[in-house]
Amino acid sequence: MKLQEAFIEGYGRFHNRRLDLDAPVIVVYGPNEAGKSTLFGFLRTMLYGFARRSNPSLRSEPLYGGRHGGRLLFRDAFGKSYYVLRHADEAGGKPRLREASDSWGTAYESASLEERMLEQREWEAQYLGGIQERLFRGLYAVTLTELQEVGILSGAELGRHLYQAGWESGGAVAAAEKEINQELEQLFKPRGTNQRMNANLRKLEQLEAEWRRLEDSIEGYNQCKQHEEYAVKSLEAIADRLPKVQLKLRYTQKALASRSAWLRMCQAAAEAEKYRYTESLPFGAEQAWQDWLNKRQASEGKRDVLKQEAGRLGRQLAEMHYNDSLIARTVDTEAALQSAERMHALREQVSEWENELGLLDEAIGGLVTSISPEWTERQLRELNVTIADRDYARTMQERAHSLLRHEERLASELDALRLQEKEMVVQLDEARSRMQRANEVLHVSERGRFSLYPASKSGLMAAWNELDDALREWELELGPDSEAMHRSSIARRTSWSNRMAGAIIAAGAAVVLGGASALNWLGEARMLGAAAAVGAGGVFIGLWISLRLRDPAADSKPRSVGGRSRRRTVGQGEQRVREALAGMMKDAESRTEEFLEKYRQSISSKSGSMFRGMIRQEVQERIEALGEYEIWRMKHDEAESRLARYRESASEREAAADELMRRSEDFSRQWREWLSARSLPGTMSPSAALEVFELAESALEQLKRYDRMTIRREAACMELSRHERKAAQLCEGVESAERLLQQDAAVGLQALLAECRRHADIRREAIVLEARMQEVNLELADEVSKLDALGQKMSAAIGEAGLALEAEYAAALEHLRLWTELEEERQRLQLELTAGLADEEWEEVEQLLIHADEAMLSGTLEELRQEEAGLINDHRELLERKGALGAAMEQLLQEGERQRLLAEREMILAGLDTDMERYAVLSVSKSLIERTKRIYEQERQPIVLRNASYYINKLTEGRYLRVSADPSRSGIRVEDRDNTVLDSSFLSRGTAEQLYLSMRLALAKESSQSTKLPLMLDDLFVNFDGNRLKAAADLVAELSGERQILFFTCQEHTRDALLAACPEAKLVDLDTAAVKS
Known part of the structure; x- marks a missing residue:
């Protein structure tokens, strides 16, 4: 899967x-x-x-x-x-x-x-x-918890744990075995007292003693009891005989199955006995003899080859001739030839230098002409451009650029100021006309119905608040509904306070925008900011007036309306109204009585709020007119102030432009004087002067290069002359080299060097041949000595074996090989035959093989099978007879004391039977577990251990080679690379975990041959x-x-x-x- x-x-x-x-x-x-x-x-x-x-x-x-x-x-x-x-x-x-x-x-x-x-x-x-x-x-499923348990255990516990890891459900089997032992100890011990079976046996003895004291005869019961005991003893005899028969049957089956292999083992042992005399030969004699033969053959062949080579070397040395004086010129010739190649390159370089000198002369003339047509090479050499000159030219260049940028910036700023001045004149005219219109509206508001005269918003608001409070106080003195009016006033005051927040926000916006405009924070939008500030202020004023007029009681203090307080303040409200009118109206003295009379009538007709609203409306219009006038007056003042600032800034910019013009003239004058002092044209700019410096430096560099190249050309010509004289001296005496030297010095030197090297090669080859001749002679002598030594060793080995000839010794070695193969076959067959059997078991099987042939073993096997079947049948019949006797004994029982004792005895016996049956089951289970363990150890555990050995070898990188079991201690042992066997209790924690993992992997491999989960x-x-x-x-x-x-x-x-x-x-x-x- x-x-x-x-x-x-x-x-x-x-x-x-x-x-x-x-x-x-x-x-x-x-x-x-x-x-x-x-x-x-x-x-x-x-x-x-x-x-x-x-x-x-x-x-x-x-x-x-x-x-x-x-x-x-x-x-x-x-x-x-x-x-x-x-x-x-x-x-x-x-x-x-x-x-x-x-x-x-x-x-x-x-x-x-x-x-x-x-x-x-x-x-x-x-x-x-x-x-x-x-x-x-x-x-x-192997988990880390299992490995951690391995790390906790030590000693014998670790050995048992690793030993159980090689079983299928090994831990469960060990736990079951431990539980069986504990329960067996609780049931019975031979000399125990507290175990259940021991206690029941004591009780049974006491009951039988009481039973014997009874007078009634129990002969029939005793006879049945005797027959039952006989049946029990017969069953015990069968139980004792049956395992022995089965064990003998197993031995016979093993002997019959392994007879052919045993016969072959005996035959191999008999054949090996004929060659046992070869045991006296030393270990490795066959390999040593073969090595000696191979070495002798190799030495003889090498000796013959060396003799042939020595003759060939002598003939070659006789044919070699060379000249030592010519060889001595090799080093000088090689040096001259290297120089010849360089001389050829130098000759070509001289030609290139001459061409380049002509080009440099033309380039220098062009550069001087670019500086000035009147300049000559002498003037160019005399020119000395310092760092200070360059720095001054750069400074003058930067100053010129700075003056130009400053001049352009002043012109731009002046144009912008003049444009802003024109715009501000237009804004000032508009603000003046709007302020005049607002002033006319303000004068009209002074001639209203009530002729209000305070000329400021704060004064008018204070007068109105005083009048509003006085009127409300007076209403409380005059009207019976003063309590309800008071509550209405409180409600309106609450509403007014909620709306007052908007007015405060508008006032804050007005202050911020107005301040930003005054401080010129808004830049180009400062007029817009000023207008917004004025608008926000107007909104605040309008909200304030509207709130005060709609809720005039907002600032009035709560007053007592009790009867006693009202009597104390009679006349005070009216007096306060008179004072408030005097501070608010121009002709208050003549119109006060008329106003008070109208107000009394409005209160009596419950229209006091309407009359007060008329006053509030006129106050609101007056405040709005004052606000409008203040806004445009502020705009007019701001426009005048900004226009003055613009004109002042324009004057400053014009003065700065004049000063900049004067500085530019001074700069031009200084620059012309500096150029004149250096014989440069007066119209030259600082940038042009820097470029002239670059041209002059380039021309001077070309002049220096021209001078250096002239010097090198003269030195090269002298070196070429010396080289030609040296080549003629070396080629003297060599005809071919002298002839070629006249055509080309390099070719002549190459011919000379070739001749020198030819003679040097001949001498070097002669030296090598002489050295090789010495080596061959030494090797030849060495091989002869080796052959003598080998002959002595082989003669000594033949003499030690008691033989005289090499052929006899070779035959003995062949017999030794045959004896070794027969011994290995015998040992292999013996391992196959004894696999899964203890030593004493194999001895029984071997005795059968020795004393019985195949027919006898077959007959014995048949007899044992029949005996086993008979014992099983007898066991079944005895069990049936025992049951019948038990039933008969129950019928013989009577009532009374004997019945009680018998019942109690039967209860104890039943308990004993149960315990004995349980004890037998546990004993059989224990025996089966031990037998299963032995069978597993004999049949499957070797394969598991072999796989585990391979895995532990891989995991420990070859440090531990083999895993073996220790059945006597239910433990595991390992063998390291030094063939040292160690108990698992001596392993480290990591190695113990690796050994446990190896056992688990080996068991998984062995237990899943069909389906690989x-x-x-x-x-x-x-x-x-x-x-x-x-x-x-x-x-x-x-x-x-x-x-x-x-x-x-x-x-x-x-x-x-x-x-x-x-x-x-x-x-x-x-x-x-x-x-x-």
Whole structure:
């Protein structure tokens, strides 16, 4: 089975999560609490169902919603893909199987979506190889908890734990064996007193003593009892005889099955005895003799080759001749030839220099002409441009640019100021005309019905507030409805306070905009800001007047309306009204009485509010007129002020322009004087002067280059002359070189060098041949000595063996080889015959093989089988007879004391029978467990241990080679590379964990030959060092070729090691839900 994909609809922390598992190795990585254990549990649930609700940690109900369960895509051993679906709310969590189509290696759900409900037992039998959940947990799901348990144990406990790891359900078997021993000790001990069977036997003895004291005869009962005891003894004899017969039957079957192999073993032993005399030969004699023969043959061949080579070298040396004096010229010739090549290049360079000097002369003339047509080379050489001259020219250039920019800026500012001045004149005229109109409206408001005379808004508002308060006070003195009017006044005051906030905001806006405009913060929009400030102020004033006129009682203080207070203030309200009118009206003295009379009439006719509203309306109009006049007066003053500032700024800019003109004239004069002092044209600009400096420097550089090149050309001509004289001296005496030297010095020197090298090569070859001749002679002498030494060794070996000739010694070696092969065959057959048998068991089988032929063994086997069948039949008949006797004994029982004793005795006997039966069952179970362990150790454990040896060798990089069992102590031993056997209790924690893992992997391999379920490993490499972690990763990659492996880890280095060792592995990163190949 191979998992391909998992889709988790709802399980623990996962919700609608799809994971790709189609790879031989799946590395599930994530930090703590990322969901590795949850995924581990989901895969186990898909295979073996949901846990009970009483175990919520294993059941893993969905935390974030979704249907509890999911589906798993897998491929069986025949390459067919299926979906297995499980949901806790459907069919009790039973598996539902759906076939998946397969296209180009990719499985997908078939269109039919046909599902087949399976029972768990049927699902396990068909697709899980019959492996149940408990066995799956023990074999294919290895967790870190198990390795941590290995780390906690020590000594004998560790040995037993590792020993049990090599069994199927080894831990469960050990636990059962321990429980059986404990229960056996509770039932019976030979010298015990508190055990149940021991206590019942004492009670039985007491009852039998009382029974004997009874007078009635019980002869019939005793006879039945005797027959029953005889039947019991016969059963015990059969129980004792039957295992022996079965054991003998097993030995006979083994002897009959292994007779042919035993005969071959005996034959091999007899044949080996003929060649036993070769045991006296030393170990490795055959290999040593063969080595000596090979060495002697090689030495003889090498000796002949060396003799031939020595003759050939002598003939070559006799034919060689050379001249030492000519060889001595080689070094000087090589140096001259190197110089010749350089001289040729130098001759070409001289020609190039002459051409370049002509070009430089033309370039220098052009540069001087560019500076000035009157300039000459002498003037150019005399010119000395300093850093100060350059700095002065740059400074004058910057000053010229600065003056130009300043002049342009002043012109631009002056134009802008003149434009602003024109605009401000227009605004001033408009403000003056609007202010005059507002003043006329203000004079008209003074001639109203009430002739209001305060000329300021604050004064008018204060006078109106005083009059409004006085009128309300007077109303309270005059009218009977003063209480209701007072409450109405309070309500209007509350409404007024709410609307007053708007007025305050408008006033604040007016102050801010007006200040910004006055301080010129608004720039071009300052006139607009001033207008907005005035508008906001007008809004504030209008709101203030409207609120005060609509709710004149807003500022009035609460007054007492009680009868006693009213009598105290009679006349005060009227007096206060008179005073308020005097401060508000121009002709108050003449019109006060008329006003008071009208107001009394309006109060009596309940129209006092209307009369007061007329006054309020005129006050409001007066305040609006005052506000309008103030706004335009402020605009007029602001326009006059800004116009004055604009004109003042324009005057300042004109004065600055005049000053700038004077500075420009001074600058021009200084620059012309500086140019004149350096013989430069007066019309030249600072930029042109800097360019002239660059031209002059370039021309001077060309002059310096012209001078240097002239000097080098003269030196080169002198060197060429010296080289020609030297070449003539070297070629003297060599006719071919002298002839070629006349044509070309380089060619002549090359001919001379070739001749010198030819003679040098001849001399060098002669020296090499002489040295080789010495080496050949030495090697020849060495080979002769080797042959003598080999002959002595071979003669000594023949003499030690008691032989005289080499042929006899070779025959003895052949006999030794045959004896070794026969001994190995005998030992192999003996191992096959004794496999699974103890030493004493093999002795019994061997005795049968020695004293009986095949026919006798067959007859004995048949007799034993018949005896076994007879004993089984007798056992069954005796059991039936015992039952009949028991029934007869029950009929002989009577009432009374004897009946009581008998009943009590029977109860004790029944208890003893139960305990004895339980004791027998436990003893048989213990014997079966021990026998099963022996059979397992004899038949299956060798294979498990062999696989475990291979795995521990891989995990420890060859440090431990073999794993073996210690049945006497139920322990495990390991053998290291030095062939030292160590008990598992002496291993380190990490090595013990690796040994436990090896045993588990070996058992999984041996127990799943038919169906290869995936291995699920939970972070097992935590305590492994770097080298063993790499070895473990390589082992995982190797095992992935047999079955799929899912490795869960939170360690980054473990993840990286597995991915590096397994190129086809896939990474499932639970932190990002990504799958990487």
